[in-house]
Amino acid sequence: MILGVFLMGTKYLRVSSIFGLVGLFTVGVFGCGTGDDRLREKAQIESQQSAQNQAKAENERLEKWAEQMEADLDRRHSFFEALTGVYEGTDVSGNSSWSVRVIFSPSFPRYPNSDRPRTIEELSYELNNLYLNAQVVTWSPLKGGDDAVPEFAAGCVFESIRPDLRLGRMFLASENCKSTFGFYLSELDENGEIISSKEPESKSASIANDVVKGKRNSVNALLGTKQTNLTSRQFKMELRKVVETE
Numbered sequence: 001m002i003l004g005v006f007l008m009g010t011k012y013l014r015v016s017s018i019f020g021l022v023g024l025f026t027v028g029v030f031g032c033g034t035g036d037d038r039l040r041e042k043a044q045i046e047s048q049q050s051a052q053n054q055a056k057a058e059n060e061r062l063e064k065w066a067e068q069m070e071a072d073l074d075r076r077h078s079f080f081e082a083l084t085g086v087y088e089g090t091d092v093s094g095n096s097s098w099s100v101r102v103i104f105s106p107s108f109p110r111y112p113n114s115d116r117p118r119t120i121e122e123l124s125y126e127l128n129n130l131y132l133n134a135q136v137v138t139w140s141p142l143k144g145g146d147d148a149v150p151e152f153a154a155g156c157v158f159e160s161i162r163p164d165l166r167l168g169r170m171f172l173a174s175e176n177c178k179s180t181f182g183f184y185l186s187e188l189d190e191n192g193e194i195i196s197s198k199e200p201e202s203k204s205a206s207i208a209n210d211v212v213k214g215k216r217n218s219v220n221a222l223l224g225t226k227q228t229n230l231t232s233r234q235f236k237m238e239l240r241k242v243v244e245t246e
Contacts, residue, residue: 062120069123073111075212076130079165080106082211082219083132089194089239091226100237102183102222103135107160132161134172136181138226154179167201168208168219179228185211186221186238194221194238 083104091098108130111118139153156177163170168185184204189195197203200223210216224237 066117066120066123069120069127070118073123073126073130075165076127077106077110078214078217079163079208079211080104080130080132081110082217083163085218086242087222087239088242089222089224089237091235092196092238093233093235098138098140098235100224100226100239101137102181102224102239105133107131107133131159132163132170134158134161136172136179138179165208165212166205168204168211169201178230179226181224181226183222183224185219186223188220188240194223194240196223196238 084106085104087100087102087104089100091100108126111126135155135157137153137155156172156174156179158172158174158177158181161170161172170183172181172183184200185207186195186197186200186203187207195203204223207216207219211219218241220241222237222239224239226235226237
């Protein structure tokens, strides 16, 4: 009997050991599975955070880019608005009596103030298509007074002019026109006379700098040259902005 009890106990211990080993194996398996899930969850969170950081950085880059484009457009519009209008003057070369009229206008008006930020595509389109247009008319009046009918007049239309905003310099050329024109910005002195200089670049650059920074809102004089394909001689011009009166 004692032997039977001993054998039964031994059998019980073996069964208990088996169940214990099964339990330990089960805990180990589930324990490993839980660790993998946590690793996957952590990796997913880190991936999402990385994507969010990248999206934030990209948005900040685009916002900064848009701000720079807006600033560039503002400078160009300021320059074009300062030039917009009618300029009249004469050839001052000394051997001619030509009169000159130049009319400047921008391809786009300034975008109205709005709470809606513009997209990169909208800004790019305006930057690529914003330029000056100009009509130039020259004529030689008959003697007999200011109201005499011109004996000869010639005119050209120039499109897609992109002035040098740093130097305030413009070149007008077209395959449909026999003359080309170059202009520098100038101003009037205290006596109302156009300031002429042997080196107009410096004065023009100073005026252009004031215009794009908003210190000037109008350019009241231009110094120009005219070149035709009929002569090697250049004709110098001085023009002042015509003040419109109501």
